[in-house]
Amino acid sequence: MTDSMAPGFEIARGVWRHLDTLDMTALTEFTPVRGLRVDVIGLTAKGEIWIVECKSSLGDFRSDAKWQNYLEWCDRFFWAVPQDFPVEVLPEDTGLMIADRFDAAIVRDAPLEKMPGARRKAMTLKLARAAMRRQLGWLEPDLGAIPA
Amino acid sequence: MTDSMAPGFEIARGVWRHLDTLDMTALTEFTPVRGLRVDVIGLTAKGEIWIVECKSSLGDFRSDAKWQNYLEWCDRFFWAVPQDFPVEVLPEDTGLMIADRFDAAIVRDAPLEKMPGARRKAMTLKLARAAMRRQLGWLEPDLGAIPA
Numbered sequence A, B: 001m002t003d004s005m006a007p008g009f010e011i012a013r014g015v016w017r018h019l020d021t022l023d024m025t026a027l028t029e030f031t032p033v034r035g036l037r038v039d040v041i042g043l044t045a046k047g048e049i050w051i052v053e054c055k056s057s058l059g060d061f062r063s064d065a066k067w068q069n070y071l072e073w074c075d076r077f078f079w080a081v082p083q084d085f086p087v088e089v090l091p092e093d094t095g096l097m098i099a100d101r102f103d104a105a106i107v108r109d110a111p112l113e114k115m116p117g118a119r120r121k122a123m124t125l126k127l128a129r130a131a132m133r134r135q136l137g138w139l140e141p142d143l144g145a146i147p148a
Helices: A007-021 A058-062 A067-073 A117-139 B007-021 B058-062 B067-073 B117-139
Strands: A025-033 A036-043 A049-054 A076-081 A095-099 A104-108 B025-033 B036-043 B049-054 B076-081 B095-099 B104-108
Touching: A007 A025, A007 A036, A007 A049, A007 A076, A007 A095, A007 A104, A007 B117, A025 A067, A025 A117, A025 B117, A036 A067, A036 A117, A036 B117, A049 A067, A049 A095, A049 A117, A067 A117, A117 B007, A117 B025, A117 B036, A117 B117, B007 B025, B007 B036, B007 B049, B007 B076, B007 B095, B007 B104, B025 B067, B025 B117, B036 B067, B036 B117, B049 B067, B049 B095, B049 B117, B067 B117
Parallel strands: A049 A076, A076 A095, B049 B076, B076 B095
Antiparallel strands: A025 A036, A036 A049, A095 A104, B025 B036, B036 B049, B095 B104
């Protein structure tokens, strides 16, 4: 991690670290389907999939016209925002985390909307392959860019 | 990668790089179940799981008393050995790769012995979580050792 992280990425980092304390594993910048990239995606030991969208400011939130498209690719959906974010603008039927670059706290749990089994299976495989490939991309940079 | 790799690891590296050219993703040193650690485990885009055991010498092979325990944790099982290895000692109903630290070649395909669906599902989830956690362990070393 560098010291010159963009605000959204600082929040993602805190979220990632917090998910780890919950025994969730996670990836950042994951693409469940072409044209859609999520900030943080988490996977529990039982296979539940969470998406956490990180917004550093109100403008950042307002400019995201497609967040509802994320819902079908997870079992629970959260926002993660900094402490000074006007959280009343966020939809109430979504989860909420307050985060900084070091940690996060879940202040409102997300409703469970289970994905169909076939989609969860495909997503788990895709997560496994993305995480495995990123590892190789770091160890062996001559093998090409790390795909999202 | 360092220049001081153990012989078995050099082979694993070549295997890993070769699997990448087949659009397989892989992890090294993965533990499918307590007490059993495999050298390389690969995952195809369709979810097929391969295990590749890397043996640098005949002595290395002869000292492995539990390789048959690996079979139930994969769909295909391969050995990977260096070019000067006496391959006639290896069981004929297993796959075979010849490898060095840069690449590998499949010289005998492995028979397909499909795992039960529930086991494949559990293994895919475990692979996803292991790969995701290793990534965090590298980026955030204060969060603790990287679990196998």
